[in-house]
Amino acid sequence: IQPYDLVMVFKNPFEVKNYSAEFLDVEISKEEASKAFERCFRVSFESEEYSEINEKLNQVLGSSPTKKKIAQLQLETILVTLQHRLQMDVVAHISRDLDEVFMKLRTSEENFQVQADLIDYELQLKEDPEDTLPFQEVAPYAPFEKKIEKPVFSYLELSQDVPYKRYDHYGNEKEKGTLFRNIDRIRLMKSMLSSVFDVGELYFQGILLSMFPLHQNKPKVELKSTWGSFYSLFKNQNIEEVRLYFGEKISMYFAWLNFYVKWLYIPSVIGFLLGIIIYATNDLNDSSGDMSAGEVCTFLFAVFISVNSTLLDQLWLRNQNTLAWNWGFYSEEYEEQRPQFKGVYQKDPITGKMKKVVSDLRKVRIRRILGYGIIVVFVWVVIACVVALFLYRASLSGDWGIRIVGILTALQIKVLNFIYRYVARKMTDWENFETDSEYNNSLTIKLFCFQFVNSYSSLFYIAFFKGNNEGCTYDDCMYELAMQLGTIFITNVFLNAIEIGTPFVFWKLRIRKENKRMHELGIAQAMTVEEREDKLGVYDTPLDDYMEVVITYGYIVLFGVAFPFSPLFGLVLGVIELKVDAWKLCSIYKRPFPLRAKSIGVWNYIIQALSYIGCGTTIAIILFTTDVFDFSSTGNRWVCFLVLEHLLFAAKLLISAAIPDCPSKVTQGLNWSKRVANEKVYGRLSDVDKERSMRQLEFVPLEERHLTSIS
Secondary structure: OOOEEEEEEEOOOEEOOOEOOHHOOOOOOOOHHHHHHHOEEEOOOOOOOHHHHHHHHHHHHOOHHHHHHHHHHHHHHHHHHHHHHHOOEEEEEEEOOOOEEEEEEEEEEHHHHHHHHHOOOEEEOOOOOOOOHHHOOOOOOEOOOOOOOOOOOOOOOOOOOEEEEEOOOOOEEOOOOEOOOOOHHHHHHHHHHHHHHHHHHHOOOOOOOEEEEOHHOOOOOOOHHHOOOOHHHOOOOHHHHHHHHOOOHHHHHHHHHHHHHHHHHHHHHHHHHHHHHHHHOOHHHOOOOOOOOHHHHHHHHHHHHHHHHHHHHHHHHHHHOOOOOHHOOOOOOOOOOOOOOOEEEEOOOOOOOOEEOOOOOOHHHHHHHHHHOOOOOOOHHHHHHHHHHHHHHHOOOOHHHHHHHHHHHHHHHHHHHHHHHHHHHHHHHHHHHOHHHHHHHHHHHHHHHHHHHHHHHHHHHHHHHHHHHHOOHOOOHHHHHHHHHHHHHHHHHHHHHHHHHHHHHHHHHHHHHHHHHHHOOOOOOOOOOHHHHOOEEEOOHHHHHHHHHHHHHHHHHHHHHOOOOHHHHHHHHHHHHHHHHHHHHHHOOOOOOOOOOOOOOOHHHHHHHHHHHHEEEEEEHHHHHHHHHHHHOOHHHHHHHHHHHHHHHHHHHHHHHHHOOOOHHHHHHHHHHHHHHHHHHOOOOOOOHHHHHHHOOOOOOHHHHOOOOOO
């Protein structure tokens, strides 16, 4: 018996005891009622199972329709569709405060097989003991075929049972188990629901309140006690266990974060040692004409951090492609439309499916232009805040002035990021993107462009402009830049505590509010598991978590030369971030849908861009903010800047060219996997001569031809 995998939560439109759903007692026109009902479903109501629904719909439309009557009929139709069209087992109950209807869903192995066949869902084949070459270490993935028709001509002995892997209830391999792990069942069930319901319309009309996979107690407890525990700060995380519970998209984020933390080990050690020398000698402003020990260390650290950032880019790309191979991603997948995407239903000539199509593309383009225009407005807000902070700084003196402004800058960054994040999400919703990847890429670029200015503008000002405009503390802009950067890092460590506490407090407040209502209503009934999970927060994507870590990475590669201890602070923040994010997922969030992903997406390009910008910024700080080279003229500084910057760019490009993005065994393994999948699932032969012989494919001579010989 399959466990219940998914929960749908609906607004209760029925009158139960002292609950009457009065807010739905609103009359609407027959046309509005008909459209509201039909927009929620992607099924034909001509079949016999909907005969009673059709009669009730005609009765509602024949009288004075209200939102309540339509909502009641919609919920009844949803139940009929789940039970009869999709053949699901549905356990429905009303929440203890009577305002919500919970439906727990499950279905049979047979039905999962049908859906997997319909959408060509890929499953992994069993390992063959004879496959011992390096590129054969990952067993191939192949589309699931419920019924395999044996080809007429084939040397392969195909059976009805293709050798797909089988698993127990917790996803461990088992000889006679289920074909589908828990994450597979959740994906297939979501696909089944999307085939009959317009989920976005159900949300829009307020019928569907939430939909989420249920947590599995045993895997969740194991993950929380190891991966999500603060007592295992420096233990290696088992990314495969994370993937089997949360899916590839979240796992790819944690794999990247873990890789980034390990990359920081060497820069942290080198930065710490060089930093001690630099601050012990205190001779960065030496004007003797010769490079002092501190100046040599600063220059060496600048070159090291600029070149080493390229290693992060290239080595991660190799690791990313290896993970994608292990997880069965061979090519780009067709993406379903976002539930929130708005359009008119038409038949797609490419896929042959009914899908929404935007009727007026001009409006969409205008909206997207306006969306990026909002960035400009907020950038000016940031500039105004930076100017105000430095005007306030001018009224203070000494190190405390630097520290106070540093703390205020860190708070300004967090507050404006929070406000802009809300605005950017609303703007991106308004722009109406069709797929999740388009939506997330647009939102990511908007947020990063703003946060780049918000996070780094004050540091750019100190590094390159403040000395000429108003002068730096102790006439040492490098010192002030280091103080500002260090204060931001230290403040961010404390602000991470707020990151843990905020969702936890909101969750507790929701529970407290619910219990208070129950006490007022005189209800002593305890919440069910699904009701309790519904009160948890929502974790859609790791976008905000990526942003926080990448901005910290930017501090290191852009301005780390001014504060050699920055990689060490980045390492501390990275380790804390890893555990905080893992703990949040295991403790205070609903279980997210296990989304698939073959890469970290647009973040690859953002990280690479920061690496190259950081190279230019680092050399500029060495030449224009310090006296490392003791140039007397600005012209000489610019010539040296161009030479050094081009040499570092060339070194970075050479490293990128020398380290391939994809290991050779992965490339070979992908090609081998496609061949094996074709042979084992479809009986297609890779050997052309055998294919020709078995299928009797021979070239036929022309009726008239010239036989020519060369003597």
